[in-house]
Amino acid sequence: MRDNRTSLSRDVIRALLIFGVAIAALAVHLSGVGAHSHDMMAHRGAPSRIVGDQRVGPYVASVWTDPEVGSGPLYVAVEAADGRTFTPPIAVRVGLAPVSGRLPEVVHDAHPMPVRRGARFMTNVVFDRAEPWNLRVVIDGSAGGGQLASRVEAVPNVAAGPFVLVLSVLPFLTVGGVWWRAAAVRRRAKARP
Amino acid sequence: MTTAQSPAALPSRVAPAEQSFLARLNGPWHERGLQVFMGIVLAHWAEHLAQAYQVYVLHWPLPRARGVLGLWFPWLVTSEAMHYGYALIMLVGLWILRRGFVGSSYTWWMVAFWIQFWHHIEHALLQGQVIVGQNLFGSPVPMSLAQLVIPRLELHLIYNTIVFIPMMIAMYRHLIPSDAERVRMRCTCAGQPHLAVA
Numbered sequence: 001m002r003d004n005r006t007s008l009s010r011d012v013i014r015a016l017l018i019f020g021v022a023i024a025a026l027a028v029h030l031s032g033v034g035a036h037s038h039d040m041m042a043h044r045g046a047p048s049r050i051v052g053d054q055r056v057g058p059y060v061a062s063v064w065t066d067p068e069v070g071s072g073p074l075y076v077a078v079e080a081a082d083g084r085t086f087t088p089p090i091a092v093r094v095g096l097a098p099v100s101g102r103l104p105e106v107v108h109d110a111h112p113m114p115v116r117r118g119a120r121f122m123t124n125v126v127f128d129r130a131e132p133w134n135l136r137v138v139i140d141g142s143a144g145g146g147q148l149a150s151r152v153e154a155v156p157n158v159a160a161g162p163f164v165l166v167l168s169v170l171p172f173l174t175v176g177g178v179w180w181r182a183a184a185v186r187r188r189a190k191a192r193p
Numbered sequence: 194m195t196t197a198q199s200p201a202a203l204p205s206r207v208a209p210a211e212q213s214f215l216a217r218l219n220g221p222w223h224e225r226g227l228q229v230f231m232g233i234v235l236a237h238w239a240e241h242l243a244q245a246y247q248v249y250v251l252h253w254p255l256p257r258a259r260g261v262l263g264l265w266f267p268w269l270v271t272s273e274a275m276h277y278g279y280a281l282i283m284l285v286g287l288w289i290l291r292r293g294f295v296g297s298s299y300t301w302w303m304v305a306f307w308i309q310f311w312h313h314i315e316h317a318l319l320q321g322q323v324i325v326g327q328n329l330f331g332s333p334v335p336m337s338l339a340q341l342v343i344p345r346l347e348l349h350l351i352y353n354t355i356v357f358i359p360m361m362i363a364m365y366r367h368l369i370p371s372d373a374e375r376v377r378m379r380c381t382c383a384g385q386p387h388l389a390v391a
Contacts, residue, residue: 047333064333075333113333116326120333165249167350168242174361175235182368186384
């Protein structure tokens with residue numbers, strides 16, 4: 001009984017070790033390839049906070065986006081500044097322009113989203129090149145308004161298309177391979193005298 | 194008049210009435226159960242393959258690239274409930290079919306189960322944020338814990354892959370077991386039809 005248990009724990013440890021190595025290899029691979037994807041896949045992961053809790057008139061605002069090259073959502077979260085009563089902003093606009101000045105600023109009107117606390121606005125923005133961008137958020141409300149300015153570093157992405165396609169095909173090849181191998185073993189076993 | 198039959202000559206789908214459903218599922222019905230389960234898993238992968246094809250080969254915009262079912266039922270892709278539902282089906286399938294595995298195949302199957310268990314917790318966290326209407330870490334979108342490390346859409350593919358790999362190793366070792374493991378098996382998966390009535 002004890003031998004069985006020892007053997008089982010040895011099996012578990014061996015399986016976990018092999019699996020751990022495989023996962024580490026996969027993680028390293030994905031961090032280099034999959035983690036920087038084609039612009040179609042960009043911006044669909046969780047956004048990161050690029051401006052944190054900055055005072056804008058009677059509000060405190062934070063800005064969230066996934067700053068990879070391509071198009072995707074940008075969120076502006078707004079709350080009341082300390083001790084003030086929250087009055088939702090009437091309008092939030094987001095301006096983006098390359099620091100280099102090669103393009104004029106594009107201003108987007110952000111749309112309000114349903115939230116339980118404060119207010120949140122969202123708009124789709126485009127970073128067409130990996131370079132620093134000037135970000136401007138203008139907030140207007142009946143209680144006042146203001147503007148915040150910041151800089152965003154758009155980062156390049158690498159096409160993960162072939163990788164995703166191959167990854168999605170592999171399960172079918174694996175299942176087919178396992179089924180074929182099992183069938184071959186069965187055939188051999190039946191053929192044995 | 195009845196005819197005596199050896200166990201091997203009996204039809205493989207016969208299940209003794211005294212067995213519980215779970216015992217049958219992990220005995221005479223294990224092979225068919227695994228086939229159905231694998232069908233569900235592959236259907237899910239097929240949706241990912243279709244979506245990847247739409248995005249990277251047909252160059253459809255991402256909001257339009259909803260796989261096959263998502264073309265007719267768009268809410269399936271956008272709803273967190275669907276993803277949570279699939280994670281739950283996977284978890285239940287891995288759990289209820291586990292007893293049919295023995296030896297090293299059982300070990301690998303349980304590795305897949307525990308990873309899926311964590312994957313399910315992550316989906317439950319996402320679903321919880323949708324229900325409560327409050328996201329973790331002040332994020333404007335629901336966040337899972339692994340997204341703190343890999344804040345990517347590809348995280349879903351990574352999770353599916355790392356569950357699928359040990360599952361397939363378990364399947365391989367289950368379908369082609371060692372002699373010692375074969376004698377302990379109560380199902381027909383490794384080509385022992387007489388076990389269907391054991």
